[in-house]
Amino acid sequence: MTPKxxxxxxxxxxxxxxxxxxxxxxxxxxxxxxxxxxxxxxNAEGGLGTHAAGILAAIERAWSDAGxxxxxxxxxxxxxxxxxIEMLGEPRSRRVIICDAPLVEGAVMAAAEASxxxxxxxVVATAEELSP
Amino acid sequence: MVxxxxxxxxxxxxxxxxxxxxxxxxxxxxxxxxxGDHGTNMRRGLEAVYAERNRLAELTLPKALEEIGLxxxxxxGGAAGPLYGTLLIETGRxxxxxxxxxxxxxxxxxxxxxxxxxxxxxxxxxxLLDVLYPVHAEVVRRxxxxxxxxxxxxxxxxxxxxxxxxxxxxxxxxRSVGHVDPGAKSCALLTAAICRFLEEHCPA
Numbered sequence: 001m002t003p004k005x006x007x008x009x010x011x012x013x014x015x016x017x018x019x020x021x022x023x024x025x026x027x028x029x030x031x032x033x034x035x036x037x038x039x040x041x042x043n044a045e046g047g048l049g050t051h052a053a054g055i056l057a058a059i060e061r062a063w064s065d066a067g068x069x070x071x072x073x074x075x076x077x078x079x080x081x082x083x084x085i086e087m088l089g090e091p092r093s094r095r096v097i098i099c100d101a102p103l104v105e106g107a108v109m110a111a112a113e114a115s116x117x118x119x120x121x122x123v124v125a126t127a128e129e130l131s132p
Numbered sequence: 133m134v135x136x137x138x139x140x141x142x143x144x145x146x147x148x149x150x151x152x153x154x155x156x157x158x159x160x161x162x163x164x165x166x167x168g169d170h171g172t173n174m175r176r177g178l179e180a181v182y183a184e185r186n187r188l189a190e191l192t193l194p195k196a197l198e199e200i201g202l203x204x205x206x207x208x209g210g211a212a213g214p215l216y217g218t219l220l221i222e223t224g225r226x227x228x229x230x231x232x233x234x235x236x237x238x239x240x241x242x243x244x245x246x247x248x249x250x251x252x253x254x255x256x257x258x259x260l261l262d263v264l265y266p267v268h269a270e271v272v273r274r275x276x277x278x279x280x281x282x283x284x285x286x287x288x289x290x291x292x293x294x295x296x297x298x299x300x301x302x303x304x305x306x307r308s309v310g311h312v313d314p315g316a317k318s319c320a321l322l323t324a325a326i327c328r329f330l331e332e333h334c335p336a
Contacts, residue, residue, distance in 0.1 A: 015167075043209040044176070049169060051209040075299050076211040079250060083205050083214040 008114040008123045009036035009062035011070045012107050013055055013077045015048045017041035023071070023104045030108050031115040038062035050077045055084035059096060067095035067120035069127065071107040095120065101127040140196050141189040143329055148178040150325035151318065158321075161314040165301035170212060170314040177208035177216070194232075197224030211299055212315060215247050215260060222246040237271045244268055257297035258308065260315035263287045267323055281327035288312060288320035 010027060014020040020041030027037055038061035043049030055070075062068055070085075072078045078098060085096045097120060099106055106127040113126040151158075151174045159171030181188070181203050188196045201220030205213050226239035244264045253259045266287040270280045289312060296308035299315075 043169075043173070044207060047169070048167070049173070049209045051206070052213065053206045076209065076213075079211045079214040080209065082250065083217065087205075 006066060007035050007064060007117060008066045008110075008120050009038070009059075009064040009068040010107055010111050010114060011037075011055070011058045011062045011068055012039040012041075012103065013050060013058070013070060013081055014039070014041045014073045014103060015050055015077060016073075017046065019073065019103070023107055026104060027107050027111045031111045035111045035114045036062040036064045036068075037111070050080045052080045052083040052087065055081050056087050059084060059088060063092075065095075066114075067097070067123075069110050069114070069120065069123050070096065070098045071101065071103045071110070071127070072098060073103050097124050099124050099127045101130050105130050136193075137189040139333065140191070140193065141185050142333060143326060144181055144185045144188065144200070146325045146329040147322055148182040150321050151175055151178045154318075154321055158314050158318050161312055161317055164311045165296060165304055165308045166314060167210075167300055169210060170318065173208045173210045173212055174318050177204045177213065180204075180207035192228075194224040194228035197221070197227070199224075211251065212260075212318070215251055215315070218250045219243050219247050219264070237268065240268050240271060251298055253298045256294060258291050258294035258301065258313045258316070259296075259298055260313070260319040262291050262294065262313070263316045263319040263323065277327040277331040281324045284320040284323035284327075288316040291316040 012020050012023045020039035024037055024039040038058040040054040040058040044051045059068055070081050072081055081098050085093045088096065099110065109130065110123045110127040113123045155171035155175040157171065158174060159168050162168045162170035181200050184203065188199055191199060197220045201217040201224065204220065205217030208216065222243035223239050226234055226242050247264065248254065248261055251259060253261050255261060255265055263284055267280060267284050270283050291313040292311065293309060295306060296302045296304065301308045
């Protein structure tokens with residue numbers, strides 16, 4: 001197993017491809033390649049929005065046996081992420097968690113935690129401490 | 133009475149038509165209290181379903197509903213994709229389970245509960261649920277198709293006075309009052325299209 005897949009993966013979901021990619025860039029700057037990372041932004045046509053198929057593909061790209069933490073911006077991003085997790089199917093779906101945390105700050109802090117080898121629950125808790 | 137395949141194909145066509153004809157209006161409603169893409173999202177979804185109508189028409193009703201729900205989830209996006217998708221997938225699964233012994237009204241009830249759970253919404257939150265619950269109540273009391281159709285449209289218009297509690301519209305607080313909810317509207321349009329089609333092709 002490569003070191004990369006041993007750490008919890010991070011997925012960023014935004015209505016905007018630019019926001020999603022930009023947040024991912026910030027995560028990458030923080031932790032380099034030692035955390036599996038992927039993003040999904042925009043609808044199926046590339047406009048603003050979210051779509052379950054794109055999120056599912058991002059989860060696959062960032063997949064780690066240690067689990068995946070997802071960061072979302074607004075309403076549909078969360079609903080579509082839930083749908084994508086269901087489509088991922090058991091047992092892997094049990095190792096994916098949508099974090100109740102700000103997108104950028106949450107993803108960066110979670111990635112920093114994940115890069116140290118923390119377990120999924122710890123990674124999620126660290127990010128969620130940001131939410132009042 | 134039309135054959136089963138023609139029934140499914142016809143319903144798909146009726147739904148696609150009503151959304152295509154009203155897509156601009158739905159987006160306009162959404163621009164007032166949301167992000168303005170409900171019409172285009174729904175049109176994309178119904179076009180995706182329509183493109184597969186021949187394959188879908190060959191399936192049993194429960195299977196067709198489930199497949200249509202999956203197509204909507206994959207194509208609509210927004211919150212509407214998962215919500216409409218859950219409604220159809222769950223209705224299909226409930227009808228398929230229990231060896232077809234379940235009543236349609238009960239299957240619909242369980243599916244609506246799944247939609248509410250998915251959207252974390254309750255009655256009166258200004259969502260498509262505010263059409264689904266009244267429509268279900270009419271189905272339970274075995275109301276005629278014309279009446280169900282009327283009730284759906286009436287229920288959607290009642291969202292005008294509601295304050296949005298879920299979705300982007302909730303950010304507007306009191307300013308969301310005075311606009312019909314686009315999800316409720318599309319739900320009423322689809323319900324009406326289905327009722328009208330059934331009335332014409334499968335009179336009770």
